[in-house]
Amino acid sequence: MMEGYEIRISNSKKGKGLFATKKFAEGDVILEEDPLVSCQFAWNAAYRYIACDHCMRPLETPEQNVRRLANKPDFVLPYPDCVDIGFGQPVPCDQCGVLYCSEGCRNKALEQYHRTLCHDPSDAQHPIVLLLDTWKQMHYPPETTNIMLLVRILAYIHQSPQPDEAASTIKRFCHRTVNEDAELVHKLLGEQFTSQMNTLREMTANVVSGENVQEFVTPDGFCSLMALIGTNGQGVGSSPLAAWASRAPQLPLSDDERRQLDALLDHVYQCVDAESGTFLNTEGSGLYQVQSACNHSCSPNAEPGFPHGNHRLQLKAVKDIEEGEEIYISYLDECMIGRSRHSRQKELALNYLFVCWCERCMSEASDPDVTSEEEMSEEEISDADD
Template identity: 70%
Template sequence: MDGFEIRTSNSKKGKGLFATKKYDQGDVILEEDPLVSCQFSWNAAYRYLACDHCMRPLETPERNVRRLSCKPDIILPYSDCYETNIECMSMCDHCGTQYCSEVCRQRAYGTYHRLLCHDTSDAQHPIVVLVEAWKQMHYPPETTSIMLLVRILAYITQSPDPSAAAGKVKQFCHRTVNEDAELVHKLLGEQFTDQLNTLRELTINVISGEHIQQFLTPEGFCTLMALVGTNGQGIGTSPLAMWVNAVQELTMSDDERQQLDLFIDKLYQYVEEESGTFLNTEGSGLFQLQSACNHSCAPNAESTFPYGNHRVQLKALKPILPGDEICISYLDECALQRSRHSRQKELAQNYLFVCWCERCSLQSSQPDCTSEEDMSDEEIDADD
């Protein structure tokens, strides 16, 4: 690995990603495709058309913004500055699943789709039954998908060396049985024990076999569910966002730039009024290298998806020296700006650890509540 290595961080964090060379702000540390990825179930149900393998949207920016804003007469200027390559789309001959290219179709078939290919119009097919059960347990905003778990099992089974593939997956498992159960409780809610068993039984109807039997026991399935819940990296792609990024690179006069910026602001206003913040084709993926990054409330790197698909790019947010640990934030930008108490509460609930990053350590003298927003959280919790 050029420029970084995975090694033991400390007794609290376990393994981490460390720089072996200097990175300047904006430098790309790594790029990586996931072992598997998939679109969220509700996201697909809301007609966010995407490549079933890499999640690249299968609609033009203009069609995207028209649908999200419910304004069919919107015309985007400079529409040729962002190539969608929709004409390269491919389709599974057996089930009609759509892909952005023949390359993605072949990769999907070779990795997991051969075992999971099915008639999507058959309401009684085990995969359709499983996905519908999942949707009733896990409403938007979604954080993972049961199909990511199923694709992991298919990836192991279809692998030329299933034992090695299972070993790769088990590298993500490093919590105790009780911690796994607590994470699944958070993911599924109060009825998680019954729901987990239902999902396990429905998953066994979809896929089983000697190489994945260890993941289909009650304990193994709980571990796998906790794995996708915590290691699944959120992926968001959007034709509109890619078009906006592309037009920002165009050369134009100050007046043209100002008019374009006003137009873009108006577009996002229309979309927000109609679709809220539900703007992107969303899903999650399991990344071997990127998932080694530990959390910091003052991260020195961030994960981005610059290609409009599931390929992640890890970029330096500030200078990183050899020997420095490369950390990202597990919290979104809004949560990251809140008090130490609020940040630690969310991390403890969702990831089962107390953060002692440099920022948290420097703020250790702060009171438990430091803002009206945090106070409102406390009041809501007290009412519950």
């Protein structure tokens, strides 16, 4: 049993779940966890988001971040010391030059997967470069998953001193049928699903091969891994600008200084939005052993976050949780969780292949099966008003 929580069978429909073995008050940290593997999204990396190649910690100060995002090389950000950027001089890989925030991250990457994947990024014909180019042509931003997370999983198994045990760890994430996996990946890749799967599988096998990973590059094995990263890959995001924007207003400022700061924040985000659009943060995804056991609820009692500015996940209680109670998170984003039961059920069925019977959905079971007004077209809203 682990401190404060345990993974055990929830029920026959949901399988495993995460349960509290002690009481947590609202705001308490339930756990912190580093992922088995994590990776920046392909398009995010292509847009020059400078981050540690292992833990995704941004490798620039808030001021450098704003200058790049807003394309304003002379911009000066006040109160620069209110944020601890958490890194010194970036450390490159001796062979390929990718950057890490520390010797520790470089060593961990080399030990876990990077020896297998290290390559010259300027070699346009390298299998990884070809795979990334193909992936980006298939999967335009905003990305919800990343082929390189799958590749790092294979490299993690390939480099493990106990590859059978590493493969078993990964297979514990896979719990759906072959048909369910195919349905999920079809949703992820779209109408060209069959040809795209074959292309990605063959190109991935050119990157990582060998007896230890052979079962994962068969058609069924590869489909299962694709479904795994699509449903269990936890989004990871970090931003020096966001960290500064949350901490600067907490400084002891005069009323006039606070008004100036508010005006500056509005101006900064307008400039960033005009220049960089949706590419605001360092974003990617990671595979977490404990957190992935959390089942969904439309009224969750816990929420994952990344307060350390890297891929280390913190699960925090957003309600009081009693000993023995199951710990739930929401699989839906903040916008979708506020919509109608019908809208939430539709989204969960499409992306996760289950019908939600959480307490909130049960309490709203008698609600009419209509889509939230937020999803309705202007014409539908007009018709509804007539």
